[in-house]
Amino acid sequence: MERMISTCRRVVTGLDDEGRSCVVIDGPIPDFESAIAAYAWRTESLPADNSGREDTAVPYEIDHLHSGGSNFALCTFPPCTEAYMHATDTIDYLVVLKGRVCMVLEAGEVTVGAGDFVVVRGVMHGWRNPFDEPCVCAVVNLPAGPVGGGRTI
Structure with a gap:
C-alpha cells in the first residue's frame, strides 16, 4: 500500500528561549506503521496546553478518541476494504486529500473524493473503499456529547 504519511511535511510552532514565536518541528509526520492513521498532533485536554516544545505525535489508538483532548491525524483507507460501523462521542x-471513499450511514451512503469536506457528528458510520486506489484524509477529532445510542468504540 502506498504510504502518504512519510511524504507529508509537518510544521509546528512554539516559542524559542526568548519567548518569540518560531518553528519547533519541521519534518514528516512520524510513520508508526499504522494501517489506519498517524497522529500529526494531539492534545490531552481542551482547552489545549500550548506550552512546551515536545512532540505530541503518538501511534494511533482508538482510546485517544475519548481522552478529552484533540487529535489531528492523517488516515488512509486502503483499496477494496469494507466498512466497520461505529460511533464515537x-x-x-x-x-479528503487523495482518492475516494464511501461513508456508510444507517440510512444510506455517500461517496466523497479529493477536496471534499466531511463533518461526522457522533453518528453511527463506517468507511468503505471499493476503489482501486487508497483514500487519504486529514482528520480532526474533538470531544462531543453523545447522540443517539452514544459511542460504540
Whole structure:
C-alpha cells in the first residue's frame, strides 16, 4: 500500500528561549506503521496546553478518541476494504486529500473524493473503499456529547 504519511511535511510552532514565536518541528509526520492513521498532533485536554516544545505525535489508538483532548491525524483507507460501523462521542472534521471513499450511514451512503469536506457528528458510520486506489484524509477529532445510542468504540 502506498504510504502518504512519510511524504507529508509537518510544521509546528512554539516559542524559542526568548519567548518569540518560531518553528519547533519541521519534518514528516512520524510513520508508526499504522494501517489506519498517524497522529500529526494531539492534545490531552481542551482547552489545549500550548506550552512546551515536545512532540505530541503518538501511534494511533482508538482510546485517544475519548481522552478529552484533540487529535489531528492523517488516515488512509486502503483499496477494496469494507466498512466497520461505529460511533464515537466526538465531532470529526475530515478533508479528503487523495482518492475516494464511501461513508456508510444507517440510512444510506455517500461517496466523497479529493477536496471534499466531511463533518461526522457522533453518528453511527463506517468507511468503505471499493476503489482501486487508497483514500487519504486529514482528520480532526474533538470531544462531543453523545447522540443517539452514544459511542460504540
